[in-house]
Amino acid sequence: MKILLKNAKILTFNDEDEILEHADLLIEGRKIAKIGKGLGEKADKVIDCTGKLVMPGLVNSHLHSDENMFRGLFDNMPLEPWMLYSCPPLQYGPFAPRLIYLRTMIGAMEMVKKGITCVQDDVSECPKATVEGYDQ
Structure with a gap:
């Protein structure tokens, strides 16, 4: 199953500690497959995360x-x-x-x-x- 989170504020906690505004996150199964702006991926479920924060647990x-x-x-x-x-x-x-x-x-x-x-x-x-x- 693919889930696409759209337009979120994403805390990456990567080496640069990037904070992505209005970005998308694609989940495939139990793993994060892609993070970026304007992902045009097809997904089983799309969730609009405008005004929401996505971050690690x-x-x-x-x-x-x-x-x-x-x-x-x-x-x-x-x-x-x-x-x-x-x-x-x-x-x-x-x-x-x-x-x-x-x-x-x-x-x-x-x-x-x-x-x-x-x-x-x-x-x-x-x-x-x-x-x-x-x-x-």
Whole structure:
């Protein structure tokens, strides 16, 4: 399948760090085949990207998906009290596999929406790690 992105602002991240205005990008299968202005390629799908930015995916190199459900609960706290609240030493977990799956998917959907295509998840499961929990 060929997809043609037309009229985009493209961050190339090539050796010259070029930023191409009103340029096209042709995707063949899972690879970028061509980048340039006015590509006259035939494609199965053409997407008008006027006013849109095309760039490589971002990398989140440090995530704790087990904390996705804590958003906004412990903002602006010093590290030590925050750690006690976010993973208390007593009465924390275990969680149902479905809840582990859902909290992970919430974070995954948010990352995809923001252009993150690769993540290192430093997840922890309290009170102890389980195979079923990590499968989620």
